[in-house]
Amino acid sequence: MSFWHSPVLTSILILFLASPSAAQKLESGYCLLAPIKDTNLSFSGRELVKEVTVQLGQEVHAGEIVMRLDGAGMPARYERTLAELQHAERGMVRADILGRVMIAEERDQREMELAVKAASAREMELELERLNLRAPHDGIVVLIAVREGEMLEDSAAMRVVDLSQLLVEIDVPSDRFGQFEVGQEIRIRTESGAVVSVTVVFADPIIDLASRSFRVNAVLENVEREFVAGTSCILID
Structure with a gap:
């Protein structure tokens, strides 16, 4: 409120x-x-809280990252997901090259694998983005309630006016x-x-x-x- x-x-x-x-x-x-x-x-x-990227009294613009939260091992998991997606993409390229030689069932399996890996990567991207608090509009930072290394819970972290x-x-x-x-x-x-x-x-x-x-x-x-x-x-x- x-x-x-x-x-x-x-x-x-x-x-x-x-x-x-x-x-x-x-x-x-x-x-x-x-x-x-x-x-x-x-x-x-x-x-x-991993990083507070702004200071009290600073002007910010809509969409600007003002605070980052610690993702723990999430970045590493995201890199692994990207590697798996690239492997699935290469498999799909080989399937296209083989064309009629590859049976339909195997091609469908590779298409499904590619779709699953792409969805997993997108899910990880959204999860990582959730850890970035962004300014909802242009304004001035008038309150910073937490600092680096502190735990952010269900409470206001920052106020922008x-x-x-x-x-x-x-x-x-x-x-x-x-x-x-x-x-x-x-x-x-x-x-x-x-x-x-x-x-x-x-x-x-x-x-x-x-x-x-x-x-x-x-x-x-x-x-x-x-x-x-x-x-x-x-x-x-």
Whole structure:
């Protein structure tokens, strides 16, 4: 679970909205800036960390290997599987050369052997690839939970956050229900006082009974990282 959708953050927002100043802000729409892409990388199982290829604060790109796990004797088994596959391929080449001289049953057997060896090699490749943890998207490494030589179990190993776009989560009073739609441009004021336009990507179709408000999500472009995730804002349109 991301921090931005955690019970802790919910409690903070409840305390904020309970204050007198918050009531005034809610009249226009109180909002929070959060990363759109905030991913915890984990591994199913229990493996030894062989190598951490990135550092805290480093920018990574989608698909880049950020951590390698120890495959024990798997690389050697993979080499043996490749050797067996090459032997089966050579046998199939000889079968093609012999042509009509080779009986059909023997040819079928060689074809089956080749198919089995190819499948085994592919299975080993997938198993080896599973030991490489890759960045799911562009972003910055903000947490490294394990180091080389440590055991990685069913827990988060690394956290990658993309700050090039921010999600603007707005609580809007119920009297403005129906005034927002996907694709609409609205304006917010950030904590620094900057007034910026954001694009609506979601408008809640229901009103929360307890707070008498509804949720609107928008996207704020942040390629230059001018705006900080975790800060608040106010809807001013």
